[in-house]
Amino acid sequence: MHKELMRFLLLCTALLMLTLTIHGQVTDSIAAKKDYLPFDSVIRQLERKYNIAFFYEPLWFQDVTISSSFADMPLPEAIASIKQLTQLSILKINEINYVFLPASGNDNDNSESDGKYVVVGDLLSYGSKNKVNLSALVVDATNEMPLHGATISFPDLKKTVITDIEGKISLSLPVGVHEMLVTFPGYLENKKDLKVLSDGHLTVEMFDKTIELSDVVVTANKIDQNFRRTQMSIVKMQGKAIRELPNTLGEVDIIKSLSLLPGVTTAGEFGSGFNVRGGSSDQNLVLVEDVPVFNSAHLFGLVSILNADAITSVTLYKGGIPASFGERVSSVLNVTLGSEDLTKTRVKAGISLINSHLNIEVPVGKKITVMVGGRTTYSDWMLKKIPDADLMNSSAGFNDLYGLLSFTPNAKNKISLFAYSSNDRFRFAGTQNYSYGNLLGSLRMMHRFTNKLFTTLTLGSSYYKATYTENDTIRPLEAYSTENSILYRTLKWNLIWEMNDKHVITGGINAFLYNVNPGIMSPYGKYSQVPSLKMQDEQGMEWAAFLSDDIKFSDKISCEVGFRYSAFDNLGPKKVWIYDPSQPKTVESVIDSVLYKKGQVVKAFSGFEPRLSFRYNFSEHSSIRLTYNRINQYINLISNTSVLTPSSIWKLSDAYIRPVSSNQFAFGYFRDFRKNRYETSIEVYYKTYSNLIEYKNGAHVLLDPQIETQLIDAVGRNYGVEVFLKKNTGKLTGWLSYTYSHSMRKTSSSWAVEKINNNHWFPDNLDRPHNLVLNSGYYFNRRVRLGVTYTYNTGRPVTLPELKYFVDGYQIVYYSDRNKYRMPDYSRLDLSISRYENLRIKKKWKGYWTISIMNVLGRKNAYSIFYQKDVNPNNLNQPSYSLYKLYIIGRPLPTFTYNITF
Amino acid sequence: MKKPFLFAFVLMILGHSCKEVYNPEVDLTKAALVVEGLITDEPGPYTVKLTKAIPYNLNALLPETGAQVFVEDEDGTRYTFKETSPGIYTSDPNKFKTVYGKAYTLVIKTVTNKAYRSSPQILYPKGSLDTIYPVIKTSPLRTYIGGELFIQNTKGVQFVGDIVMQNDSSPYYRFSNTLLIEYTSKFAKDTTKTPNYCWMKYIPYEYLNLSERMTQATRVPQSLGFCPLDSGYYGIIKEVSVVYHGGTPDTIVVNKKLHVNIISFKQYHINPDIYQYYKSVNDQLSARQQILDPVTFQSIGNITCITNPDEAALGIFEASSVTLYTYYYLPDLSGTSITFKKMNSLDIEKLSEPDCKTTPPDFWLNL
Structure with a gap:
């Protein structure tokens, strides 16, 4: 603490001295001038005259006056004069924005600035070659962390390269002067004029938006890469773009934020997972460090399991999914954690009224980095304050803990070890307990054979378990507990060969093992008379091989062609019931059963999964893209509610449940305006599904040993158009998106009990035709940012009772066709205001607080519609029915969080 | 299961969730x-x-x-x-x-x-129940008092019948069972009056009683209903205070005594x-x-x-x-065993609603 204080004082002193020095120089040099004005005033004149903006620390130029003649000079001359006068460097961010920075050098590179150009190489070697090799390292200017995926382009050469995992590139350039443009999401664009003399190295420092003082970029797609990537329907976020996402309960929530992008929705404030282009939550492959997460939510969906502080990058593939991914038919969300090349310890922490989070990254020597972190809640104290006997005897909370160790023995090898554990617990009125948790682990080994040939090997495991106990002391005979779980193990081997400028070939083999415990019910307590019940465990093995080639035909045309072949075996031991084919599958229509031994193949499936992405660039600022992919999914989540809950069970494809198969076609037009200041896109998609799981009326899916009798085979078609407009720079940034879409389902059985809506097409539970999102941020000044998020959705489909009648004295309700009606439309406005306490580049710590208000309008958005049977004391067989609307956040919900990084 | 309440509870933590009637x-x-x-x-x-x-x-x-x-x-x-x-x-x-x-x-x-x-x-x-037999056991029984659901462990008699497998393509049955409780009732203050011959009905099954899935076995046990043993469950207690309103308030003590339980089982194929x-x-x-x-x-x-x-x-x-089976039963004083005997068919469903007569009705069982 004392050290921090000393550093702070030292910094203040240094700053003061710098200011005094500037002041002295300026006053000396202009002493002879008669017409001089305050520094700020002259700068503002220049800004107005040339329609540009300067950014600097006002303290540096406090009480400084300079000649008004600067304002009359041509811009380059004015800038050069001011640089010379102030002895500060001026960073040209783009054509509009200039930033004053203290002059600094870099010892590692052999580049230097001659005032106009950045010179690379040795002058003595100049002329010995026509072409030279340039290597470059792109780093975050604040912490020197390499930036993986940064784009370096040379417009005059029509060359573009992307930095590797270590933030490096290497390429061959002709000797001479070239314009170089470096971009990275969440960071300022860095444009330099290079004078390349000979082989050399260059370090490019990228400044995030806090340095820009008034500009902020919230990017979903990498600027400019919008046109350079062959694939489409991809959302990628890194670095600052993640940190600037909207807050949920005081912290950035990746999954909630993704749902603000076109084509991505959630069921509401509550419920696990997210939905991509009308697909169900279980159709998303959520990968954290290459292993899937089977429940990505804390507190039943109020918070996602990922601490944003630990995340390096998030990539969501909505379509055009590369051949290296499979397993789930709707999307892939790939999350990577930790810094790749950490040089100093970094700590991030946050605290709010109900939870806290901490993330620490520590370099151990030059070859090892360690990241550990976690979150925990302490909301029980609030429950104790609520004057309700049940709530006072209740508790709720979650915690997660994770660690990532990276070992880089040499430039060619890297090993990382990842572990994650999470637990959620609920206890209601002292009688009902619910808990669930994830346990993830992976070991990844990366090896570089040559500069153009890489391989990765991943061993991973993911375990998910949910338990529920009911122990009512009034009814000890009925006390019971249930549990279900899934264990997933994987082995992945990938090979990437950057053959030349025109081909990047990727291939690999994946293997996955599944062990599913669909459910166990046990008596709870010594008085319980509940019989024990155990469903048959399920085992399965999936493997896949893939090969793809990213082909660049020309600067205008490129495509990626890929093939994936996947196969799945449902394995014994297992008892398979045989049903009378002349009847619908019911418990009563069983005619026989077959026993399979351990390891014996119960049912095998396989299929080709072709992938294709095509891009045509009309210009540097507009392109069209076309993608197609087919994916097979051999595991499904079974739930008889339209909202996924932790009690839903995972189910492997088997003798009766065939793998879901999906084909998706997507077409998009992309265009940037005003040098990427505005980014627009329109995407159209059409998806078909086969072997979807639908549920019979009144299906019971928990602890049913013959679950196939509750399910119906269905086909589906999802289609929609997504319009996206984003402003990347300026005081006001953000995006506006609108999606029109439909998700329809259809059964085709000839049996009445297996028909839904008489085999007509009907809207899926996730069918929400209209989706409008406005997400924006406005910087009042460099420290204070206002965030505004507005969401509008058509209400979800719902089945409602229409009629009632009597049979044998019992009152029966007749429901409408499946999903005939809709809940009321969803509309929500959230506001947040953040104040950043410290923006200096070299500052050791940065803190900011955020006050956010969810649902400012206090709208009672329906989360679900349900009926309640009220007992009629006069006739127990004739209860009265009432419909209720459940809403989650019915009035404005404020939160306050303080976050700190050092 | 009360999972819905758990979910609701999570929402209550925030203090911002609620439900409201939706029309x-x-x-x-x-x-x-x-x-x-x-x-x-x-x-x-x-x-x-x-x-x-x-x-x-x-x-x-x-x-x-x-x-x-x-x-x-x-x-x-x-x-x-x-x-x-x-x-x-x-x-x-x-x-x-x-x-x-x-x-x-x-x-x-x-x-x-x-x-x-x-x-x-x-x-x-017609379907056939080979044997019908009683089993005395304690079972959780749902009752509604004032609209509230209560579950209490109750001692009673569980009736079980063995369904005999038929050689046809529809091994499906439903059962309609009715208990007839015959009891006598008289006013305590007026011992000169003859006892009233009263009866009431009770349906010993909460919902529609359907057969279990038939298997290869030739006999399948079928639950036919559960009847509490304590006659107090049906309101047959020795002393009841009756307060008359509207006229002069008075309290009359009525003695009720269980005569016999008759139960009929109808098996619908x-x-x-x-x-x-x-x-x-x-x-x-x-x-x-x-x-x-x-x-x-x-x-x-x-x-x-x-x-x-x-x-x-x-x-x-x-x-x-339809196959009709009729039995009567009487619990012994200790409540540990009952007398259970088959009797002439009696379609209890067709009997009139609960009533009392001064003379025994036709179906009154003379033991």
């Missing part, structure tokens, strides 16, 4: 015919009851009057049902006598010229589609509140509107054979 704009103009038709192997007349379904939030009974109703056998012979009271259509017992093995179809034509047909219903031969229908009805009746909009419990009967197949037609037409 959606549901299509209340929708009309649907409701059919309750039953023919058996017993002598007629048989009845078909036609009503109209009403909006779910209303209470009314709307008979479908003026319809043409007849049952058609597989030979094409039609048996007309005449409307004997509003919405009640009755067969002529002299003309319509059912035959085992024949398939019957209900045909309806309403005054609005809508035509309906049931699926063909085969009249299967039904068609597979009827079985599935009743099962779906049970599912809906036993469904509990779920806040996360679950898959609904729809009951699909065997009636189709042939003039408009997309129009809902509700209810069922059932053809079944």
Whole structure:
């Protein structure tokens, strides 16, 4: 603490001295001038005259006056004069924005600035070659962390390269002067004029938006890469773009934020997972460090399991999914954690009224980095304050803990070890307990054979378990507990060969093992008379091989062609019931059963999964893209509610449940305006599904040993158009998106009990035709940012009772066709205001607080519609029915969080 | 399971969630015919009851009057049902006598010229319960007091019958069981009066009682219902204070004494589609509140509107054979055993509602 204080004082002193020095120089040099004005005033004149903006620390130029003649000079001359006068460097961010920075050098590179150009190489070697090799390292200017995926382009050469995992590139350039443009999401664009003399190295420092003082970029797609990537329907976020996402309960929530992008929705404030282009939550492959997460939510969906502080990058593939991914038919969300090349310890922490989070990254020597972190809640104290006997005897909370160790023995090898554990617990009125948790682990080994040939090997495991106990002391005979779980193990081997400028070939083999415990019910307590019940465990093995080639035909045309072949075996031991084919599958229509031994193949499936992405660039600022992919999914989540809950069970494809198969076609037009200041896109998609799981009326899916009798085979078609407009720079940034879409389902059985809506097409539970999102941020000044998020959705489909009648004295309700009606439309406005306490580049710590208000309008958005049977004391067989609307956040919900990084 | 409450609880943590009554704009103009038709192997007349379904939030009974109703056998012979009271259509017992093995179809034509047909219903031969036996046990019993559900462990007698496997394609049964409690009652202050001969009925099953899945076994035990042993459960207690209101307040002590319990078991041999229908009805009746909009419990009967197949037609037409078994039982004083004996058939369902007479009724069992 004392050290921090000393550093702070030292910094203040240094700053003061710098200011005094500037002041002295300026006053000396202009002493002879008669017409001089305050520094700020002259700068503002220049800004107005040339329609540009300067950014600097006002303290540096406090009480400084300079000649008004600067304002009359041509811009380059004015800038050069001011640089010379102030002895500060001026960073040209783009054509509009200039930033004053203290002059600094870099010892590692052999580049230097001659005032106009950045010179690379040795002058003595100049002329010995026509072409030279340039290597470059792109780093975050604040912490020197390499930036993986940064784009370096040379417009005059029509060359573009992307930095590797270590933030490096290497390429061959002709000797001479070239314009170089470096971009990275969440960071300022860095444009330099290079004078390349000979082989050399260059370090490019990228400044995030806090340095820009008034500009902020919230990017979903990498600027400019919008046109350079062959694939489409991809959302990628890194670095600052993640940190600037909207807050949920005081912290950035990746999954909630993704749902603000076109084509991505959630069921509401509550419920696990997210939905991509009308697909169900279980159709998303959520990968954290290459292993899937089977429940990505804390507190039943109020918070996602990922601490944003630990995340390096998030990539969501909505379509055009590369051949290296499979397993789930709707999307892939790939999350990577930790810094790749950490040089100093970094700590991030946050605290709010109900939870806290901490993330620490520590370099151990030059070859090892360690990241550990976690979150925990302490909301029980609030429950104790609520004057309700049940709530006072209740508790709720979650915690997660994770660690990532990276070992880089040499430039060619890297090993990382990842572990994650999470637990959620609920206890209601002292009688009902619910808990669930994830346990993830992976070991990844990366090896570089040559500069153009890489391989990765991943061993991973993911375990998910949910338990529920009911122990009512009034009814000890009925006390019971249930549990279900899934264990997933994987082995992945990938090979990437950057053959030349025109081909990047990727291939690999994946293997996955599944062990599913669909459910166990046990008596709870010594008085319980509940019989024990155990469903048959399920085992399965999936493997896949893939090969793809990213082909660049020309600067205008490129495509990626890929093939994936996947196969799945449902394995014994297992008892398979045989049903009378002349009847619908019911418990009563069983005619026989077959026993399979351990390891014996119960049912095998396989299929080709072709992938294709095509891009045509009309210009540097507009392109069209076309993608197609087919994916097979051999595991499904079974739930008889339209909202996924932790009690839903995972189910492997088997003798009766065939793998879901999906084909998706997507077409998009992309265009940037005003040098990427505005980014627009329109995407159209059409998806078909086969072997979807639908549920019979009144299906019971928990602890049913013959679950196939509750399910119906269905086909589906999802289609929609997504319009996206984003402003990347300026005081006001953000995006506006609108999606029109439909998700329809259809059964085709000839049996009445297996028909839904008489085999007509009907809207899926996730069918929400209209989706409008406005997400924006406005910087009042460099420290204070206002965030505004507005969401509008058509209400979800719902089945409602229409009629009632009597049979044998019992009152029966007749429901409408499946999903005939809709809940009321969803509309929500959230506001947040953040104040950043410290923006200096070299500052050791940065803190900011955020006050956010969810649902400012206090709208009672329906989360679900349900009926309640009220007992009629006069006739127990004739209860009265009432419909209720459940809403989650019915009035404005404020939160306050303080976050700190050092 | 109370998971819904758990979810609600998570929301309550925030103190911002709630539920409120929701009145959606549901299509209340929708009309649907409701059919309750039953023919058996017993002598007629048989009845078909036609009503109209009403909006779910209303209470009314709307008979479908003026319809043409007849049952058609597989030979094409039609048996007309005449409307004997509003919405009640009755067969002529002299003309319509059912035959085992024949398939019957209900045909309806309403005054609005809508035509309906049931699926063909085969009249299967009588089913058979080989043995019916009582088992004394303690079982959780649901009771509603003041609209609140209470579950308490109650000592009682569980009746079990062994279903004998039939050689036909429909091993499906439903059971309709009724307990007749005969007791005597007299005023304590007036010992000169003769005891009143009273009776009451009790249905020892919460919902529709359907057979379990038949297996390869030749006999399958079937639960036939659970009756509490303590006569106090039925209100048969020795002393009851009765307060008369309206006149001079007075308290009269009534002594009630259990005479005997008579229970009849009816076994209906039904068609597979009827079985599935009743099962779906049970599912809906036993469904509990779920806040996360679950898959609904729809009951699909065997009636189709042939003039408009997309129009809902509700209810069922059932053809079944009926086997009646009647037993009486008396618990001993200790409540650890009972006397359980078969007696002459008595269709308790057809007896009049609870009453008291000064002389023993015809069905009074003289032990």
